[in-house]
Amino acid sequence: MGAVKKSTKRPVGRPVRVSEDESSLLFHALGDPTRRAMLDMLSAGPMSVSGLAEPLGITLTAVTQHIQVLEEAELAKSEKVGRVRSCRIEPKGFDRLEQWVHDHRTEWERKLDRLGAMLEEEDGRK
Amino acid sequence: MGAVKKSTKRPVGRPVRVSEDESSLLFHALGDPTRRAMLDMLSAGPMSVSGLAEPLGITLTAVTQHIQVLEEAELAKSEKVGRVRSCRIEPKGFDRLEQWVHDHRTEWERKLDRLGAMLEEEDGRK
DNA sequence: AAAATAGTGAAGTGGATACTTGACAATTTG
DNA sequence: CAAATTGTCAAGTATCCACTTCACTATTTT
Numbered sequence: 364m365g366a367v368k369k370s371t372k373r374p375v376g377r378p379v380r381v382s383e384d385e386s387s388l389l390f391h392a393l394g395d396p397t398r399r400a401m402l403d404m405l406s407a408g409p410m411s412v413s414g415l416a417e418p419l420g421i422t423l424t425a426v427t428q429h430i431q432v433l434e435e436a437e438l439a440k441s442e443k444v445g446r447v448r449s450c451r452i453e454p455k456g457f458d459r460l461e462q463w464v465h466d467h468r469t470e471w472e473r474k475l476d477r478l479g480a481m482l483e484e485e486d487g488r489k
Numbered sequence: 490m491g492a493v494k495k496s497t498k499r500p501v502g503r504p505v506r507v508s509e510d511e512s513s514l515l516f517h518a519l520g521d522p523t524r525r526a527m528l529d530m531l532s533a534g535p536m537s538v539s540g541l542a543e544p545l546g547i548t549l550t551a552v553t554q555h556i557q558v559l560e561e562a563e564l565a566k567s568e569k570v571g572r573v574r575s576c577r578i579e580p581k582g583f584d585r586l587e588q589w590v591h592d593h594r595t596e597w598e599r600k601l602d603r604l605g606a607m608l609e610e611e612d613g614r615k
Numbered sequence: 616a617a618a619a620t621a622g623t624g625a626a627g628t629g630g631a632t633a634c635t636t637g638a639c640a641a642t643t644t645g
Numbered sequence: 646c647a648a649a650t651t652g653t654c655a656a657g658t659a660t661c662c663a664c665t666t667c668a669c670t671a672t673t674t675t
Contacts, residue, residue, distance in 0.1 A: 375665045376629035390520035395633080396513055406596055413651065423652060425634055432632095446642040446651045457594070464590055468583070470532055501635040502659030521663080539621060549622060551664055572621045572672040620673070625666105632661070643650070 385436075386463060389456055392436035397421070398429050402438060402452060409451040511562075512589060515582055518562035523547065524555050528564060528578060535577040 383391075392398055401415055416426045430450055433439035438456035441448050509517075518524055527541055542552045556576055559565035564582035567574050 374629090375627080377631070377661095377663045379630075384522060386525065387520055387522055390516045391632095394513055394516035394520050396510060397633085399512065402593075403596075406593075411651080421633090422635065424636085424654090427653070428633075443652085446640095448652065461590055461594070464587055467528075467532075468587070470529075499635070500659085501657075503633045503661065505660070523663080537621080547663090548665065550624085550666085553623070554663075569622085572670095574622065616675100618673100618675080621671085623670075624668090628663105628665075630662090630664105633659095635658075636656090638654085640653075641651085643648100645646105645648080 385459060388436045389438070389460055389463075392432050392438055392456070393460075395429070395432075397425075398433055401426070401429055401433065401450075405439060405450060405452045409449045411447045411449060415450065511585065514562045515564070515586055515589075518558050518564055518582070519586075521555070521558075523551075524559055527552070527555055527559065527576075531565065531576060531578045535575045537573045537575060541576065 397419060400419060404410060404415060404418070412423050412426050412430070416423050419426070427448075430439060430441050430448075433456075434441065434453075436456045437453055437459070439450055440453040441450040443449075523545060526545060530536060530541060530544070538549050538552045538556070542549050545552070553574075556565060556567055556574075559582075560567065560579075562582045563579055563585070565576055566579040567576040569575075
């Protein structure tokens with residue numbers, strides 16, 4: 364029986380998710396059209412889970428799951444009053460998105476300007 | 490032999506993706522930390538696939554796949570010169586993100602202001 | 616031309632995700 | 646209280662997705 368070889372191989376398949384950073388949570392939450400539709404509905408005012416579920420044509424359970432994702436991203440909030448869970452938009456996540464856009468605009472755009480200049484130079488040289 | 494019942498059941502499991510809208514492509518692309526890291530690297534200037542792969546500690550294949558996702562979202566562009574594929578940032582996707590944020594800010598924020606007013610009213614009433 | 620470099624394509628792996636169902640719990644309503 | 650309403654929990658399913666490996670092609674370099 365040979366010694367057990369210490370596997371040097373990297374694991375195959377999707378890497379284990381250790382802990383998700385805020386940006387990933389945010390973009391992931393917004394990446395689903397159903398969730399974006401929910402946010403749009405909520406932009407008209409707070410709604411119950413069933414109020415959201417019916418026009419979307421999905422089950423209450425599905426809506427609850429989506430709400431959870433939105434809450435993790437701080438794009439929505441919900442609280443239970445009686446037997447009804449009332450959902451509403453929360454601005455935090457949206458603010459964070461704006462912040463991200465702002466931060467990266469400055470960072471990338473400077474480069475893009477430089478790039479534009481480079482391309483113009485090339486064109487001129489041709 | 491009974492007639493084959495026309496299944497009224499909704500299909501179970503993840504719905505098959507038909508065609509993805511631009512927003513989903515965009516948010517999905519940005520939802521992955523590796524891809525965001527790639528964009529940050531590219532913000533310093535164009536890089537080859539292997540140039541990206543090495544510091545990220547993933548295979549060339551993985552990088553190529555990520556680049557494809559970024560290209561679909563119009564966040565990056567790449568072209569092959571000789572045996573090297575040179576990748577760079579493309580502004581279109583980013584512009585679209587800004588547009589999305591802008592559109593939804595007006596739409597949601599109006600509501601949030603109204604909501605804020607309502608809450609203040611409630612507090613005052615209490 | 617041989618060897619090294621850079622990338623591509625197809626196929627596979629396993630965790631994540633977007634749903635469902637069905638059984639149950641809690642709150643209203645008749 | 647019984648029935649209806651509203652939601653929750655646990656578990657299951659099909660698909661997606663972020664990787665990998667391996668075999669291969671195309672371009673430099675020596």
